[in-house]
Amino acid sequence: MPRDNFTKDTILRLAQRAGYTCSICESLTVGPSEEKENSVNITGVAAHISGASEGRGSRRYRSDMTTEERKSISNGIWLCETHADLIDGDEVTYTEKRLHEIKDRHETKVQYKHAGVNIDKGLFTEIEICNLATFTSSTRIKFQQNNLIIGQGSPGKTILCEFLASLKNPSLLKRWEDNKNRGNSFFSIKYFRTEELTYNIRIDSKRKITYDLNGVGTPVLIPSSTIFHLNKCFRDFVIENELDYKIKKSFMEYFGLREIEYLNFIADVATKKKYIIEDFEYDTEEDYLSVKLKDRTNYRSFQSLSSGEKDRVILEMTLQLAIFYSKFNSTITIIDQEAFPTMDSAGYCNLIKVVVENCFDFQFIVATFFEKNELPYKLLNTIELTVVEGDTKVQQLTMHHK
Numbered sequence: 001m002p003r004d005n006f007t008k009d010t011i012l013r014l015a016q017r018a019g020y021t022c023s024i025c026e027s028l029t030v031g032p033s034e035e036k037e038n039s040v041n042i043t044g045v046a047a048h049i050s051g052a053s054e055g056r057g058s059r060r061y062r063s064d065m066t067t068e069e070r071k072s073i074s075n076g077i078w079l080c081e082t083h084a085d086l087i088d089g090d091e092v093t094y095t096e097k098r099l100h101e102i103k104d105r106h107e108t109k110v111q112y113k114h115a116g117v118n119i120d121k122g123l124f125t126e127i128e129i130c131n132l133a134t135f136t137s138s139t140r141i142k143f144q145q146n147n148l149i150i151g152q153g154s155p156g157k158t159i160l161c162e163f164l165a166s167l168k169n170p171s172l173l174k175r176w177e178d179n180k181n182r183g184n185s186f187f188s189i190k191y192f193r194t195e196e197l198t199y200n201i202r203i204d205s206k207r208k209i210t211y212d213l214n215g216v217g218t219p220v221l222i223p224s225s226t227i228f229h230l231n232k233c234f235r236d237f238v239i240e241n242e243l244d245y246k247i248k249k250s251f252m253e254y255f256g257l258r259e260i261e262y263l264n265f266i267a268d269v270a271t272k273k274k275y276i277i278e279d280f281e282y283d284t285e286e287d288y289l290s291v292k293l294k295d296r297t298n299y300r301s302f303q304s305l306s307s308g309e310k311d312r313v314i315l316e317m318t319l320q321l322a323i324f325y326s327k328f329n330s331t332i333t334i335i336d337q338e339a340f341p342t343m344d345s346a347g348y349c350n351l352i353k354v355v356v357e358n359c360f361d362f363q364f365i366v367a368t369f370f371e372k373n374e375l376p377y378k379l380l381n382t383i384e385l386t387v388v389e390g391d392t393k394v395q396q397l398t399m400h401h402k
């Protein structure tokens, strides 16, 4: 029987779309050869999903396919030699459907990596919001590693932040229970790690909130992620707890840390590189924090700092906590400008600069109402929300960071 082989061009494109890595084990299948200065060694194989010819040894062969279909790129998958052998010896595990899923997932991963997005620990990639607050029609917004949501006077920013944060704190959804006049309101979040998951939060016309994961109902959503949400409540909480006098208590309660965890954390941060402040010293006995700011030469007590300076200390602590948690699982840090009303645009520019320059291993969302020309927005995925005649028109400007 003749074999319906792929053309050279199809083989090249399959390899390129897979980033020259095996679609199963992700090992590299291209590299330099020592033979000549311009020699290349390729160890990958463009394998047929449905067998190239009828007969013994050809797996997943389908007689209903045309020659063209069998030779087409959609019937190919890029694999290392070991996995090419494996799929050609096991059509029970590696069914046609399974191989298509493996291929799609791998190409999506390559696409994220190629765009400079780290998906190793999971990433919220897209949200869709419909019939909630100012979003009267369905609106999709794509997220990357670092995201900046801007829009003067647009209430949409806070709502986006709150829905994402509600995955860890469902009480944020309370106010949506009073949504009786509307039907079919939902908030959908796509999450990618080894595969794409879609979480849906639906609010029906009887104010009932339901959740589903990939279309299957769940009692509550618990994604494997850590979410730090710095919003207005955070600010109120800190003030309520008299942060000036009981810094330990405030931080422990807000970040859900036990005393020993808090003390370990503080001791750990003291020895690490600081990003927003220069340094700090903490007296565990007295619960006394002294801070050295970037532009000052001496240490000062936390109590003596201005509101804006205190904000920077809180941000530093949040960054350090997020860095710590991101070692273990997907971590997302959401900062709503409402949490830091005393911070000026220079403070925000500084924060964004720190985020961009340090390539943190967690996902960052900053919602601010500053004008875009005040911020180094070109360095981030910028989502601009603009209010037009009382309705929210969402304009999306996507820019790859770096």
Ligand SMILES: [Zn+2]
Residues within 6 Å of the ligand: 022, 023, 024, 025, 026, 027, 079, 080, 081, 082, 083
């Ligand atoms: Zn492999």
